[in-house]
Amino acid sequence: MHLPTCLPTETTTFVGRRAELVEARTLLAANRLLTLTGPGGVGKTRLALRIARQISRTFPDGVRLVEVDTVHDNGLLMQTVATALGLRDIGEDALDRVLEFLRDKSMLLVLDNCEHLGTACGVLVAQILAVAPAVRVLATSRHVLGIAGEQLLPVRPLPVPGTTEARQDAVTLFGHRAAQAHPDFVARRADRDTIAGICRRLDGMPLAIELAAAQVRNLSPKEILDRLDDRFVLLADHSCAVPSRQQTLAATVEWSYDLCSPAEQRLWERLSVFRGGFTLAAAETVGAETTDLAGNLLDSLAGLVNKSIVARDSESRTVTRYRMLETIREFGSDKLAQSGMASEAGRRHRDYFLAQTEQWAAAWFGPDQLAVAARTRAEHANIRSALRFSLQDPQETLAGARLAVTLDYYWTNCGFFGEARWWMDRVLPIGGLPAGIRLKALWLSAYAALGLGEAARALDESAQAEDLARQSGGPDELALVLATRAFVLGVFTGDPVAADACYVEAIENFSSASAMNGYLILTHAGRAMVAGLAGGHERAADSARTAIRLAEAHGELCYRSYGLYGLALAEWRLGNWSEAAGRALDSLRLKLQFNDVNGLAHTLELLAWTASSAGDAKRAAHLLGVASRVWSWTGSKPLLGSEYWLIPHRACESSARAALGERAFQAAFDEGMAHSPDLSHAIAHVLGEQPAPEPILTMRESQVAELVTEGVTNKAIATRLMIAPGTVQAHMANILGKLGLSSRSQIASWVVQHKSI
Structure with missing residues (x-):
C-alpha cells in the first residue's frame, strides 16, 4: 500500500530541468542523501518537489516535506520533522521517537531550505540514515550539509540564448510567466531577441526571470531590458567577492524593489515578519504603521501581487491568504532592519497574534471549536515566530508568556504536548511573571508532562501548581489545577481516594465560578476515567454521562470525546460490551476530527479490550496491532506508562494469544498494523469504512x-x-x-x- 504524497500542488508550469531530473533520479537510486545546492532563487525547491513527485511511487510509505525555512530554533526542528511525519505530542525524547518511527519505513524525506540550520539538519539526517536503511533524504540548501554519504547536485541557472546549449529554457520560462501575468501578452518576433537579452542579463536565474516577467503588466520587453541595463551598470562593481549569479539575483530583487511605490516598499518590508503566510487582516495590522500605509494598504498589496513579490498561498482555500518566497522575504527583512523598524513590526506581528489567540481561546468552548482549531493550525508558524521574537527580548517576555499560555487549548487538544512543554520551559524561568501567568504556565507544563507519560514531572509540577493556586488563584484556576492533579494521582499513583477528593473540590470550584467552563466537562470525563480504572464503575458511568450531557448542551465536541471514552470504559467494566464498543467508536470519530492521536490510541486499546471480553480474540489482536501503530505516532509512552492501563492491556493480549495461538495472534496483530499506514486509513479500517477519495471542490x-x-x-x-x-x-x-x-x-x-x- 502506498501512502499519498504530502506535497503542495503545482500552480504554475514547470519549465526545463530535464537533465537535472534524470540525474537526480539516478543519484537517489544509488545514494541515500542527495542535496540540491545553489544560490537563493535558482529553483532548488521547485526542482526538489518535481523530483519527489516523479519518484514517489517507489516509496511505499510515501513522501514527506519538511519546510525548514519556517523554523529558527534548533530545538523546534525535531517538532517540525515529527509533525511532518504525522507524529504528535513529541516530548524531550523527540529524536528517539522520530528515529524509531522511521526505522522500518521506506520513505522519502524532503528537507527544504536547510541552510540556516545546516548543522542541526546534518546531524539529524546522519542519525536517520544510520537507523532507517530504507529512508532516503532529498535536501535543498545554499550550503552543503557536510555529512558522510552526501551526494551533491548543483542546481544551475536555466540555459539562455547565446550559450553552447541548444535549449532556451530561460526564454520559455519568461514567456510562460509573462503570459500568466498578462493573459494578452504574446511575444512578437521583434520581442524574441529582447527577451533573450533579458534572460542573458539575468544569467538564467529563475526567480529573477519571474520577477522581470511580472513587469509586462506595465512595461514592454524593451523597457524591461533598458531598466535592467541601467540597474546592473550601477551595481556591477559593488562586490567582486560575491559570485556573479548572486549579484544578479540581488540586483534583480533590488530592481523590483525600486520599481515599487514607497508604500509598496514599506509594506514589503513589514510583511517580511510573517512566517508561513498571512491573511489580509494580519497584513493590515502589521503594515498600517502610518496613515498613508493604512489608507492604501490594499492597493499596495495588490501592487506587490502584480509584481510577483507576494503570491497567493496555493495551500490555502481562503482568498485572503498570501505568502512570500524565502529569498524575497529575506530581502524585505534586511530592508526592515536597515529602516530601524524591525522591532516595531515584530511587536505589531506579536500583538496581532496575541489578540487572535485570545479571541480563539474564548471561542474554543462551543460549536466553533473545529473552526478555531483550523485557524490556529494555519498560523502555527507565525505563532512560533511571535513567541521567538518575544521570549528572546527581555522587554517583550511578558507578552510572549501571555501568548504561550493562551494557546493552552491548542497545545493540549490538537497534538502538541511536546511543543507546549518546550515553550513552558522558556516561560517559567522568566523573573517577575504575574502570578496568574506563572500558575497557568506551571499547570500547562504539568498537563503536557501527563500527556507525554512523564510521571515524575507531572506529579512534581501538578503539586507546585496546586500550592500556587491555593495561594493566589481564583476558583477557576484552582479547579483547573485540581482536576489535572486528580488525573495525575489516579493514573500514576493509583490513589483513587485522593484523586476523587481533588475531583470533588475541582467541581465545587468550577460551580462557584462566574461562567461555564469547558474544563468542567473534562473534569467530569477525567473523573469517569479514573473511577473506571479503579473499579468504581457506576460512579464512572454517572460522571461520564454528566460530561456528555454538558457537552451536548453547549455544542462542545473535543471534551465530549473524553466523556464518551469514560462511558465506554465504564460500560466495558460493567460487562456491557456492545454498548462499550459503540461509545468508543463514537469517541474515535470525534477524536479524529481534532487529530488527537494520543486519545485515538487510548480508544483503540479500549476497543481491543472490549473485543477480547466479548470473545472475539482475532479482532482484539487486530485492534492491538492498529493501536500499536498509532502509539508509534505519539510522543507518549504507550498508555502513558501507567500500570492502571497496562494491566488490562496485558490481560487482553494474553487472552488473545491463548485463544488464537502465537502464530494466529501475530498474523492478526501484523494485519492490524499493515492496514494502518496513516491515521485516516487506520481509523477508517477500524470503523469498517474505506477511505473515500477526496472530493474535488472547484x-x-x-x-x-x-x-x-x-x-x-x-x-x-x-x-x-x-x-x-x-x-x-x-x-x-x-x-x-x-x-x-x-x-x-x-x-x-x-x-x-x-x-x-
Whole structure:
C-alpha cells in the first residue's frame, strides 16, 4: 500500500530541468542523501518537489516535506520533522521517537531550505540514515550539509540564448510567466531577441526571470531590458567577492524593489515578519504603521501581487491568504532592519497574534471549536515566530508568556504536548511573571508532562501548581489545577481516594465560578476515567454521562470525546460490551476530527479490550496491532506508562494469544498494523469504512468552504468574494452535495480534516 504524497500542488508550469531530473533520479537510486545546492532563487525547491513527485511511487510509505525555512530554533526542528511525519505530542525524547518511527519505513524525506540550520539538519539526517536503511533524504540548501554519504547536485541557472546549449529554457520560462501575468501578452518576433537579452542579463536565474516577467503588466520587453541595463551598470562593481549569479539575483530583487511605490516598499518590508503566510487582516495590522500605509494598504498589496513579490498561498482555500518566497522575504527583512523598524513590526506581528489567540481561546468552548482549531493550525508558524521574537527580548517576555499560555487549548487538544512543554520551559524561568501567568504556565507544563507519560514531572509540577493556586488563584484556576492533579494521582499513583477528593473540590470550584467552563466537562470525563480504572464503575458511568450531557448542551465536541471514552470504559467494566464498543467508536470519530492521536490510541486499546471480553480474540489482536501503530505516532509512552492501563492491556493480549495461538495472534496483530499506514486509513479500517477519495471542490467552492470554517456568514461571503448571495447559496448546495454533508459545522469539520498542520 502506498501512502499519498504530502506535497503542495503545482500552480504554475514547470519549465526545463530535464537533465537535472534524470540525474537526480539516478543519484537517489544509488545514494541515500542527495542535496540540491545553489544560490537563493535558482529553483532548488521547485526542482526538489518535481523530483519527489516523479519518484514517489517507489516509496511505499510515501513522501514527506519538511519546510525548514519556517523554523529558527534548533530545538523546534525535531517538532517540525515529527509533525511532518504525522507524529504528535513529541516530548524531550523527540529524536528517539522520530528515529524509531522511521526505522522500518521506506520513505522519502524532503528537507527544504536547510541552510540556516545546516548543522542541526546534518546531524539529524546522519542519525536517520544510520537507523532507517530504507529512508532516503532529498535536501535543498545554499550550503552543503557536510555529512558522510552526501551526494551533491548543483542546481544551475536555466540555459539562455547565446550559450553552447541548444535549449532556451530561460526564454520559455519568461514567456510562460509573462503570459500568466498578462493573459494578452504574446511575444512578437521583434520581442524574441529582447527577451533573450533579458534572460542573458539575468544569467538564467529563475526567480529573477519571474520577477522581470511580472513587469509586462506595465512595461514592454524593451523597457524591461533598458531598466535592467541601467540597474546592473550601477551595481556591477559593488562586490567582486560575491559570485556573479548572486549579484544578479540581488540586483534583480533590488530592481523590483525600486520599481515599487514607497508604500509598496514599506509594506514589503513589514510583511517580511510573517512566517508561513498571512491573511489580509494580519497584513493590515502589521503594515498600517502610518496613515498613508493604512489608507492604501490594499492597493499596495495588490501592487506587490502584480509584481510577483507576494503570491497567493496555493495551500490555502481562503482568498485572503498570501505568502512570500524565502529569498524575497529575506530581502524585505534586511530592508526592515536597515529602516530601524524591525522591532516595531515584530511587536505589531506579536500583538496581532496575541489578540487572535485570545479571541480563539474564548471561542474554543462551543460549536466553533473545529473552526478555531483550523485557524490556529494555519498560523502555527507565525505563532512560533511571535513567541521567538518575544521570549528572546527581555522587554517583550511578558507578552510572549501571555501568548504561550493562551494557546493552552491548542497545545493540549490538537497534538502538541511536546511543543507546549518546550515553550513552558522558556516561560517559567522568566523573573517577575504575574502570578496568574506563572500558575497557568506551571499547570500547562504539568498537563503536557501527563500527556507525554512523564510521571515524575507531572506529579512534581501538578503539586507546585496546586500550592500556587491555593495561594493566589481564583476558583477557576484552582479547579483547573485540581482536576489535572486528580488525573495525575489516579493514573500514576493509583490513589483513587485522593484523586476523587481533588475531583470533588475541582467541581465545587468550577460551580462557584462566574461562567461555564469547558474544563468542567473534562473534569467530569477525567473523573469517569479514573473511577473506571479503579473499579468504581457506576460512579464512572454517572460522571461520564454528566460530561456528555454538558457537552451536548453547549455544542462542545473535543471534551465530549473524553466523556464518551469514560462511558465506554465504564460500560466495558460493567460487562456491557456492545454498548462499550459503540461509545468508543463514537469517541474515535470525534477524536479524529481534532487529530488527537494520543486519545485515538487510548480508544483503540479500549476497543481491543472490549473485543477480547466479548470473545472475539482475532479482532482484539487486530485492534492491538492498529493501536500499536498509532502509539508509534505519539510522543507518549504507550498508555502513558501507567500500570492502571497496562494491566488490562496485558490481560487482553494474553487472552488473545491463548485463544488464537502465537502464530494466529501475530498474523492478526501484523494485519492490524499493515492496514494502518496513516491515521485516516487506520481509523477508517477500524470503523469498517474505506477511505473515500477526496472530493474535488472547484476553486470557488474551496474559497466558500474556507470562509465557512472562519465563521463567515453567507452574506459576508458574498461581499468578500464579490459575488451575489444567490451564487453563494448555490456553491453551498454544491459543497454539501459533494461532501455528503448537511450543515455548515460539518463543512468546517471537513476543512479541518483536509488541511495541513
